[in-house]
Amino acid sequence: MKLSDTKFNEQAEKVAFDKEHRRRLLFNIGRYDEAVAKGKSFYHNLDLARDRAAHIRMKTLLNLDKLLIDFESRITARGAKVLWAPDAEEAVKHVIDILHKVGSSAVVKSKSMVSEELELNQELEKAKIQPLETDLGEFIVQQRGEKPYHIVTPAMHLSKEDIALMMHEKFGLSPTSSPSEITTWVRMHLREKFAEVDAGITGANFLIADPGAIAITENEGNGVFSLSSHKVHIVIAGIEKLIPSLEDLDLFWPLLAIHGTGQHMTVYNTIVMGPVQDGEGGGPKEMYVILLNNGRTNVLAKNPQRRALTCIRCGACLNACPIYKNIGGYTYDTTYTGPIGSVITPHMKGMDNYGHLSFASTLCGKCTEVCPVKIPLHEYLLFNRNDSVKAGYTDSKWKRAIKLSQWILRKPSFLDAGKPWFRRWALKNFVAPIWGKRRVLPTLPSDSFRKQWLKIQKDKI
Secondary structure, eight states: OHHHHHHHHHHHHHHTTHHHHHHHHHHHHHHHHHHHHHTTTTOHHHHHHHHHHHHHHHHHTTTHHHHHHHHHHHHHHHTTTEEEEEEEEHHHHHHHHHHHTOOOEEEOOOOHHHHHHHHHHHHHHHHOOEEEOOOHHHHHHHTTTTTSSSSSSSTTTTOHHHHHHHHHHHHHTTTTTHHHHHHHHHHHHHHHHHHHOSSSOOOOOOEEEEEEEEEEEESSSSSHHHHHHHSSEEEEEEEOOOOEEEEGGGHHHHHHHHHHTTOOOOOOEEEOSOOOOOSSOOOOOOEEEEEEEETTHHHTTTTTTTGGOOOOOOHHHHHOOOOHHHTGGGGSSSSOOHHHHHHHHHHHHOOOHHHHGGSSSSOOOOHHHHOOOOHHHHOOOOHHHHHHHTHHHHHHHHHHHHHHHHHHOOOOHHHOOOOHHHHHHHHHIIIOOOTTSSSOOOOOSSSSSHHHHHHHHHHOO
């Protein structure tokens, strides 16, 4: 068993039996479920919308090379600079070089999972540049020295009491501060910070090939501030974020909002086509778009798992997954968690270290059922398992046990051999330790199925 497997199992064991952690997680996901059910009622035919979205995203993925060039040519025509990053190291270098060029010792960031993928905050601090998260949830976990717990809701694992205590210790607020009081204080605190820096970093929910633009959707307005109130706007986006045209936002923005938070539309929806143009009132003088690969073409090379790149990062599969609900976000030890993370991470970061994630699933299919772009996630987890076994990354003890069980189960005489007490003893001492201590094995009857069947047939005669 690899160290990564051992660490995962140990953390899963710890978190799954933390009753308070589970209570918080189930409470927060329960509120999400209520909002999403209400939001979905907005659609006359949600299934048709999902079919259309799945078709557009997959068609885009299959034409990614052409559409990326279209996007680059059109946004650069309006003064933006497009930088390509084959890996995380190159992307971080681009960001640091830009910030050094403009003399920034600090930068504000809107919520961006791709920046978490790059571990950008840590790298900026090494370069003596202070990053400040401006999304409320991201701000909270940054102040706690943590990473986002969830793709959409970074502080889902925390209670309001946890947050109030942290704000008291860090900033002197009352330890009994209400969520409203904390939000108001953070808003005023960040307004000052926005005015002090020269550069802002955002992600992109979508890259629009025609006309060459980025689309950002959010609820707090920090994204708008991060991209518009500074001299320099840096966008970091995965190459898979493309959609063909502006009209497609009419489909994708509501789908993302409803499956992400239950809203019909999020509060702030912004389209950016480049730096400030002549005659415009204000905006960044420079705009850089960093297009990140970082293992995405590895996923693209896998058929059929490549379809997982059509994900729009709504987080619905995490909230539906019984495994995620039990072991939480940090157990996965990677940026993209839950079912979608378990599909793409082994190919993005290496099957040798992350192949075990594809086995952390009940294969119940709930993730596939809730996906707004109809990615058959539970099926792709099986394909990943097959890839892992073929590559030799599964536990050799488990493989030997499976082969032995196949040999025994194909020989009815073996199942009938020995006294019932001996079969129960063998099951307890040899099968149970491999099957898992948290699984309850069935009690064996006195006679095997074969003997019972023969007896029934004999009685009929």
